[in-house]
Amino acid sequence: MDLKLSDKRVLVCGGTRGIGRAIAEEFTKEGSTVFIVARHQSKEIAKQIAAQYSGKVFGFDADLSKAEDIDQIKKAVGQVDVLIINSGGPKTGDFLELRDEDWHLSFDLLVMSTVRLIRHFLPEMIERKWGRVIAVTSTSVYEPLPRLLLSNSLRMSVVGLMRSLSKEYAKYNITFNCVAPGHTMTERLEQLIREAAMRMQKSQEEVMKQMAEENDMKRFAKPEEIAAAVVFLASERASYITGVTLRVDGGFVRASL
Known part of the structure; x- marks a missing residue:
């Protein structure tokens, strides 16, 4: 199946480990030009992926919780066709253990990074009348997970934002979707x-x-099973899917239709 991604420029956040790396590898296999962003070792991992799959992969070290780092990503990468928003999970703990600082740091990491990244890359998607924005969230947006108060709360904000943007920008052929992995x-x-x-x-x-x-x-789940869903949502085959949160969880969430 030709997913028609060989001419696309793809930015993968958190692309050096776990699900993020698997996503970067899958896009590389499809022939996309891939830019991976992570706090550490992004250039080294990019070289490894490029060599393994004979692809075009570039790495940029950045802290997504910092606005100035996201500014630098935009300057370095330029325009992208596909934006994959993904980051590590925030601090664990029970409600009374978490301090204001924990909430502020996690808000910047999960919510404001999403806002800032979309704000930077959306205008050119509008101009070209094509784009894909996909946020990797968690099944916690359906079913709260123990001791993951920060993730349970703030990832729902990301889903709300993505759903809102899907309605506003559908007329430009830009889709906004979330993928909610189960235990991976x-x-x-x-x-x-x-x-x-x-x-x-x-x-x-x-x-x-x-x-x-x-x-x-x-x-x-294996990371590549999550990555497969992400790559599909970025493809032309998923051109009529927007505003959804796709569970890839092996049946973990007991949700009604």
Whole structure:
């Protein structure tokens, strides 16, 4: 299936690890020109991906929680056709453990980074009358997850923003969608498993088995399974899909139609 992405310029945030790296690799396989952004090692990872898949991949170190870093991304990259908004999860903790600073930092990382990135790259999408904006969120926008208060709260703001923009800019052939992964085998999940094992006084193996049992497929997702959904939403095959939050969760969320 030709997804018609070979002539597209794609910016992948958080593109050096986990789901973000898998997304960058999938776009590279499709022949896109890929720009990955992360706090560290973006140039090294870009070279690795480019060599592995014989593609055009470029890396830029930046902190998405900082407005000035996003300004520099725009200056370095120029226009893009596809914007993938993705970042690591914020601090974990119960409500009374979290301080104002935690909320402010997480708001900048999850919400304001989304606002600033779209603000920079949207005008040229409007001019060309084509664009894809995809935010990687979490199943927590459907079902709150334990000790992920910051993620549970702030990712819903991102979904609301994306849904609003989908209505406003559909006339320019620009789609805005979210992908909500379930438990996916990444460093972030490994961290959550370690924390849960210590808190529950169980082995990590026990916690992993319990978490895997929570979805219908009885296993964790692989990063490339999430990436496949993202690449599809960016393609011409998904040209009539906008304003959705696509769950890629193995049946974890028990939601009605």
